[in-house]
Amino acid sequence: MTATTNPAEDWAAHRGIPLMRTLATALTVLDAATGPDTFTLPYPPEVQRALDRTALACLERGVEPPACLPDLLFWCRERPVADWPVDLPPEAAGPDDLLLDPESSRPTELCYEWAEQFSDSALLLYDREIIRAALRLCREYGEEDAYTEFRRLLVTRPVLTSAEEWLISVDHVLDPVKELLNRIYRPVPDSYVREDHHYAVCGRCLTLLTPLHDGGWWCERDRCRRQGHPPVGRRILKEEAGELLQLTRPLRQFVTGPGRAEVELEARLTALGLRVRMWPAYDAYDVHVTFPDGWVWAVDVKDWAHPAFLGRAARPVPQEPPYDEAFWVVPQDRVDDRPGYIAAYERNRPAAARHVPLLTDHDLITRARNRLSRHANGTPEKENPDA
Known part of the structure; x- marks a missing residue:
């Protein structure tokens, strides 16, 4: 399914988007500085800005705002984002998504993805x-x-x-x-x-x-x-x-974590007898796969919690090194955890990326096996990747 409107314009129309961006930035800055449970006045500017803007949003809605930073952190730990008194697009958060982990008070992956998507903070980049x-x-x-x-x-x-x-x-x-x-x-x-x-x-x-x-x-x-x-x-x-x-x-959040999915996929493809190069041509994309007949796949692995953010980040896979088919791939458990994950991705991807298919890692391995089987049986390869 392809979005009929510009996803960026649709999200920009919601006043809650800047607030969630500010909150996510503040929580990651606070965590990096001291840990969310250890803070003193004066707060870092990003943190004070988040507290002030949350209070303003609540007052505009006639809701009692968090009285202090500990109250705001309590909201972030205990109150799902979808229940905050702010205007958000339908796919901005799931019904149980939190900004802080209730057990550790550390930013969740969703929080980091909010911050990474929208912030220009040097820390977050x-x-x-x-x-x-x-x-x-x-x-x-x-x-x-x-x-x-x-x-x-x-x-x-x-x-x-x-x-x-x-x-x-x-x-x-x-x-x-x-x-x-x-x-x-x-x-x-x-x-x-x-x-x-x-x-x-x-x-x-x-x-x-x-x-x-x-x-x-x-x-x-x-x-x-x-x-x-x-x-x-x-x-x-x-x-x-x-x-x-x-x-x-x-780096643990945005390189080690997603990279685990990349090397796990590398191992599974190699076990099928395929030739695999990781991060070819200085990281043009993640995985370069060559079949016995010379057919080449280019794969970018995306281990993201939020499918709408992933859709907004979608872009065509670079043409070098050359390939015959290209895919974006997400771990199967991400799709299992959030119903409608792939449909949300497709609704939010820009027009320039409408031909970038998103598969689960299980689906990609199944396609690889099927292609190897067709090749072994002498069946001509169809160039339509969805065939």
Whole structure:
């Protein structure tokens, strides 16, 4: 389905959009600075602006506003966005979407996506700046492999012990980005250490888990928490870790998290016997897939919670490296979590991207298997990707 109106103009008509943008920016700035439960006056400008604009929106609707910042944070933790007294388009939020996680008071993925979609804050564009810097450095050196290994490192190794950091420091493939790596891996605070003096890494998303008072663990990834209690992967004794490092939060949110879906898809396609290149031509797109007969797919993987935001971000897949078919792909569990996900994406994508199909990763693997089967049986390939 293709939207009959301009999605950008439709969203701009709703006065609640700027407020949600301001709120999301404030919450991510506050989290990066001190954590939402630790704050003092004067508040950062973005935070004071969010409090003032929320109060104004409530007064215009005849609703009692949050009296102070703790009240506003309570709203963000307990009150679904759809229930706020603001004017929002129908697909701006689902019925249970919150801006802060009720258990940890940390910004949700939806909150980060609101902030990333609309903000021009230097803090919130940090992840893009780092990736652009890595691309520039690797191009200057003429080392495409260095960029590929840089991206893979951020996806598969968001946590490093001192010994692991040393091994990376002597890996000459990464020479173009060594200085950058020193800036983006930062010391881990003691809040991640359990009383028995060890850290734990999530077995699903590979980020550090936060210990809870009841003895459990909390994972910062919304997608991971929806799958149940986080499985503990490796445990790291504090005395053996040296100075434990982890990627900064924006990179964990926008590079490590989505990158997990990319490398998981890489593994599944490779297991089918296909030739796979990751982030080809300095990240023109995510996955370059070559079939035995030379047919090529270009795949961009998008692990987004909000389908309308994903639709608004849709764009044609770059033409280089060349390919025969191109797809955007989203993890199946994203679609399972939000009914009508793909239809919402299609309604919100701009006209220039109306030919960019969105498939789940399961659908893409099924298409790959079917194509391999047709090739093995000598069936001529149809060029219509929807056939």
